Amino acid sequence: MLFCKECGAQLKEGAAFCPSCGTNVKTHESERIDQTRQQIAPAKKMSKKKKLVIAGISAAVVILFGAYKVGEHFTDKNRKIENFEMALIEGNTENVAKLLNTNDPQLKISETTVKGFVDYYKKHPNEVNELINNLQDQSTYIDNNTNKKSTSSFFSEDDLKNGVVNLKKDGKTWLFYDNYTLEVEEVYVSISTNYKNTQLSIAGKEIGKADKKNFEQTYGPFLPGIYKVEAKLKTDFVDLKKKREVTLIDVGSKVNIDMYLEGEEVTVDMESFDPTIKAELFIDGKDVKINPNENPTFGPVLTDGSMKLNVEATLPWGKVKTNEIPISSSEVEINLGQSKDLQETIFNQVVSYSKEALEAYTSGSADKVTTATNRNKEDILERIEYLQYREEYYKGQYLGTTFAIDSLNVEYNGEQWEAEVEVLQTYNEAEYYEGETPQLEKNEVNRVYTLVYNEENKKWLIETMDYSYGYGTDNVKEINEKEPKTYQTSWGNSKITDDKSQQIASFVEEYMYASVDAINAENFSIVEPYLDSSGKKYNEQKEYTAYLNEKGITEELLNIEIKEVKKLDDTTYQVTSLDEYKLMYSDGTDKTTSFKTVQKVKIQSDGSFAMNELISTDEQ
Known part of the structure; x- marks a missing residue:
């Protein structure tokens, strides 16, 4: 389509002159053709160097733009929050340690130290949402308050919660981007314990040692989380230990932890001993090199019955080692009667006396009694005289004795050693008078025997025999006669009645x-x-x-x-x-x-x- 160069009117195909102004169209066409030729004339070729410069500039623009976008991606605060959430859910201590920061130079963050933190949120998964939601609220708050130069004062405001972990703006990174950190709050603990030299540890790491009794000390900082706290005291008697799992999640406050060890000073009651006697104390079978007769108090030890003690003493009748006694209180009474060797000696002596006494009553003489003191022999003779005076006769068999083991007690009375034991004795017997026929019947008698140790004869002798009301124990020992001997009064003239x-x-x-x-x-x-x-x-x-x-x-x-x-x-x-x-x-x-x-x-x-x-x- 052609137009008049002078007036701009449209020209018809083949017209020689402009119908509006009369301008010669041929001249105009020639000029247009020349202009067109000038426009479509071939351009000069670009040099190789110029092409390389242009390509380099273009590539740099693309790279810089891409790098900017990559940096923007990696420094995005919301992405950091998402990564932190994923690390917590997965329990990935390595990633959690990389993402957390602290402004406390004493608080060390590592894969090891964040374990308790991660364990807490594993155990309380519902609190992960609460933690992440709070960080997201902080992120939104920061976006809406970009005019503020610092976020340090954000979290003191009423509408934003300060949490266990907080989102903090911390200057620029890579020159272009705002830097954000997930800053964890620190916690402190106060640990108290009762014994000096008690070693204290948290999460398997020793943190201190008590330098006095009733010790208390504050330790920290620690990351929030679940920790195992241990107190340990090694003594000559026992290793006292106490372990507790504690939760340190209330940031901004000090947690008090009681690590008092359950040990007590224990006193061995040796009042029944001769004070000159040498004795040795054994704890759980180990000689602890203490003479309880001189130093009766020792410890600390456990008093829950899990530990046992016994005493070995050199006594006039030989070396005696008591049975083990559970330590269940702060005072333990030692009874030398609870020694198997001594029990056997005492029990056999009572059996022998029981038969010798029947021999004396029926023969009318105490000459053959070897197991009694002179005082007891006098009592036997008085009884014989009484029976003879009343003309009472006896026929019977000694069948045996049941000994109440727990009743056997041995003590020093200030002058001599005494032993006492309760028994149940069984007989087939009858007491009768002149002219009667004895009918034997089984008879059981509860008695208590008192024995004294005769150092001259080196033996235990029966001092007294009294009636008792019986014993209330199932811990007994029976010594029965296999072939009971029959004893019958020989000093009277017994007659058979009708x-x-x-x-x-x-x-x-x-x-x-x-x-x-x-x-x-x-x-x-x-x-x-x-x-x-x-x-x-x-x-x-x-x-x-x-x-x-x-x-x-x-x-x-x-x-x-x-x-x-x-x-x-x-x-x-x-x-x-x-x-x-x-x-x-x-x-x-x-x-x-x-x-x-x-x-x-x-x-x-x-x-x-x-x-x-x-x-x-x-x-x-």
């Missing part, structure tokens, strides 16, 4: 038990068949039963021994017995007492027996 006397003796025993049953059941009819309704005994028995019932007193017949059945006439017999009762009162108390009872028994017209009269009853 069958009638034996029948009457058995009847009286039955009556005595029926009497107790009637009292305890508050039912007189139980004993009524045994009574002569025309005799004095009938009303006396009825009144006595009613009296005890009114008072709330019950009875237990512990033992009855028929001592004599004496014929008075063809229908009347006099029966003497020794009776032992236990009386139980309504207030819960009880009393054991013995009586010598003399009663009359009548033979009824049908040949049966009946209690007729109580002649006498004397408390023994």
